[in-house]
Amino acid sequence: MHRLRHARCAAALRAVLFFTAAAFLLLSFCTESFDAGALLLGAIVSGVILLSCCLLSWLAPHADKLLILTIFFLCALGMVVQYRIEPETAARQLMMLGIGLAAMLLMMALMRRPRIFRVLSIPMALLSLGILGALIFVGKESGGAKNWISVGGILFQPSEFVKVALVFVLADAMTERTHVRDLVPLFLFVGAVAALLVLQRDLGAAMLMAGTFLMVFIVATSNIGATLAALLTGGAGAYASYLLFDHVRARIAIWQDPWATYSTSGYQIAQGLMAIASGGLWGLGLGQGSPKMIPAYHTDYIFAVICEEFGIVFGVGVIALYLLIVVRGVLIALHAEDRFSMLAAFGATAMLAVQTFVIIGGVIKLIPLTGITMPFVSYGGSSMIACMLFAGILEGVAAKSGASLEDALARETQPSNGKEDGADYEADEEERA
């Protein structure tokens, strides 16, 4: 049977595996004595990537393999950078990648029946509001934001899972309703989520949710007037929070001139910019930089570490990888079978795109810095699982629509008995004679 998602991925897979192997091999010589742990981790990461690709091809032949390989490239890059800084974090991240992959496969299986998420949409919305509301009182503060919760000794960030819930809530609400009047409850929900996140001082997540909502809204309704009105309302809300909250004012001031407060609040941005500048176009070389000079080097500021050691040109290449994820995500949404799947796939793509823009824009001082992770690269269990869930949504939609399209093609263009009547015409003629 002719495969629609036919792209041969062996070349791309080889590139990912070679990159992983070469980087970990180099890292094994980074310390004075030979580090066998780096080689072992490199072998495990390569094995996980290879095994996942084989498993995905076997379980879902129509899944988007190029998308998953791009994600694996970013994961491998993140693992290399984390091992170079702190080997223990890389080992923990590998465990999170494994859990994330399992979550992705589960999400792919569930996306075969999108109705499940439509039924669960309202409970998910209420649960999200409940968790975010509870965090204001019971949340643990870390990095200035009160958005962590501890369950059985394990710390996690519920806002990461609220992002996934939001994608389904948005897709469900706009599948049948496109008129602004019918979407008022949705506006209130998104407004409440953003307000709760601002109260927790998690400005990055609030910006992410609002940005994704606007993108899904304009795609679902094509209502430019309402989108502009929502944009203005969001802008007014942002200005109000600037006037009301000290920490928002401080963030803007740091963004405008990090050098003025270099020794205190501006230290992080200034160090990040200096790291990027010291790397130059081609980088200092893996293991040659000083990433520990930057605060939050393995989470929010991992892009600065990449630019310092691999170079700005490599950093631009990493941004290109994210762009390719966005392009492939949009194409998956365009070819989706039903409107709910289309909106869910677009929502997942928009969420990844906005998250990447917000963190990379913050690191390079394009926009005010807010503490969120770089998808698939930064250290963080909740973030990795949430990003893999988005990948699962995209792969699930791609697998389902690809299979349906191919079935339809086979039904309409291939003979039911596997042979064309005209093809064995001569034989029939001879038989008749």
Add this chain to the structure above:
Amino acid sequence: MSAYAAASSLMRYVFLALLAYFIAVLIVRSVSEYRCLRAAQRILKLSIHWIEVLEPARYRGRWFPLAEDNEIGSGADCEITLPKSKMKTRHARIILRKGEYRFSTKQKRYCEINGQPLIRRETPLADGDVVWVQDVCFVCHKMRAEEGDHA
């Protein structure tokens, strides 16, 4: 400069080359895959995919899938070949043009579509259209009927 520093400096170009190669592969494969998906969707949008022969009686019930360019005639090299009919070796064509199948022939005298003589050089075909060419009659279909349905 230590050996590791030299190796690390060299490897940054290798990593960059790998990333560039990976991106190039992704772009080329994505374009090719997108074209394939678009072509599949275009095929699905077509109004007909099959023709079913009704006359003459000896060929009744024969189904032919339509390709991009289909010659109809008694010649063995035609895509739709009915050797014992009164058609010429290459009598007519069904060709895919501008997203639709069109019927064309130079022998308009004994040709008609849905009982109407041919006026234009190319006549678009739709699902259910009945075409007569000399003693041959066929009907256009979007989907092939199952054996039981047809009977």
